[in-house]
Amino acid sequence: MKRPLILLSLVAVLGLGALGLWGPPSLASEIDRDRLVKSAGAAGPIVIVGLMTLAVVASPIPSAPIAMASGAAYGHFWGSI
Secondary structure, three states: OHHHHHHHHHHHHHHHHHHHHHOOHHHHHHOOHHHHHHHHOOHHHHHHHHHHHHHHHOOOOOOHHHHHHHHHHHHHHHHHO
């Protein structure tokens, strides 16, 4: 009896966490990538490199969200570089 309740609780927590991180599904279409990159300026790539370095050094920080944000902001090619 406890196992299904634990699994249901876990799914609910993950779903609410995803909603909190990414917001409602329509929010992604409202983000203007060009304006975001222009507002970050030259500091944007430096901040991403710093965050990736911090993620490698401090193991509890996951690097996947940083890489996904880099790809979303700068595109697949430039975000990978």
